[in-house]
Amino acid sequence: MTQAPIFQPMGPEHLDGALQLSRAAGWPHRREDWELVLGISQGVVALKQALVMATALVTPFGNVGMVNMIIVDQRMRGCGFGRQIIGQAMALIRPREWRLVATPSGLPLYEKLGFAACGPVQQHQGTAPDLPAPLGIRWATDADIAAIAQMDADALGADRRSLLDALAQPGRIALKPGKGYAAIRAFGLGEVIGPVIADDLATAQELIAFLFGGRAGSFIRIDTTEDCGLGPWLAQIGLRVVDRPVAMQTGTPAKPGTHTRFALAAQALG
Incomplete structure (x- = not known):
């Protein structure tokens, strides 16, 4: 047997x-x-x-x-x-609520488990462009993590302090105080940018441009949602879409706040 x-x-x-x-x-x-x-x-x-x-x-x-x-x-x-x-x-x-990002092959199984699709995710990747350095953005310090966590929770209705603590290394989280933040870390074939949380699209673009500084030509991945509007700009600067998984959830969705998630931390972490 x-x-x-x-x-x-x-x-x-x-x-x-x-x-x-x-x-x-x-x-x-x-x-x-x-x-x-x-x-x-x-x-x-x-x-x-x-x-x-x-x-x-x-x-x-x-x-x-x-x-x-x-x-x-x-x-x-x-x-x-x-x-x-x-x-x-x-x-x-x-x-109270479950979330995941599903591949097309996994979608039927998750539907059987009670998950419902809530929007496509776009995986962009390519080489970092050389963009002008934006003003008003600096590297976050340990003293900023509480405020960053508040913006993150406002955007997602989730308490991701454990994730933010894990990402909080020197030179790894860009901050525009009161407006948004963006993190970068080594991942896979190069680096991934995310989460990106901001109160508008222009701020999200500025945060990402800040993280490109000193990285022109290096491999970058960014996972975004179709509905946030960041995708066309990413494609314009050379980060093409290579995959389109689907975000799913079950339970009671959290109410959106004044900040928006423009990039996922990872497909695994939302």
Whole structure:
């Protein structure tokens, strides 16, 4: 009889196996990218003869929970295994609202789990252009994180302080006080810009232009939502759309505030 996979809480000891699984699926994630998400999340891993066969994480952001890092080994697909491990992960926390970003192949499964599509996401990537440096923007300090967290919560109705603390390194968060912020970090093939939270499109563009400073020609990725209006400008400056996953949610959506999310922290983290 073929041995059935064993489900366990996911921990740092499973990161190497998870990395192999994501590489086989064509994901660009490095081990450090997995570490970032796992460090602020809980999750489940499926093991078969000590091999990681599937992963599912959930990230608690106050009343909002993100479902992410869902991968099932190709040999285990098509038999309800994905639904099983997602259910086990979602049982770990009890938010009022669930969110995720789905690939086209995962969309039917998430619909069966009660998720509804709420808008397309556009993954832009390319080389950073050489843009004029905007005025009124500076690098954030530790003393700014509380105000940044307030803007973030206003835009998303979620408490992402754990994520912001993880991103708060010197020279990594650009701030226009009272107007918005944008973060940049190493990811995959280069760097990713996000989150970008601002009170208008012009401010979002200025924050991104600030982060391009000194990076002309380097690889940049930005994930944005179609409805925020940032996409046409990103395409104009040379960051083309390479993928269009779908944002989904279930539960009671948070009421929008005066700030807008113009770029995701990551598809895994919203």
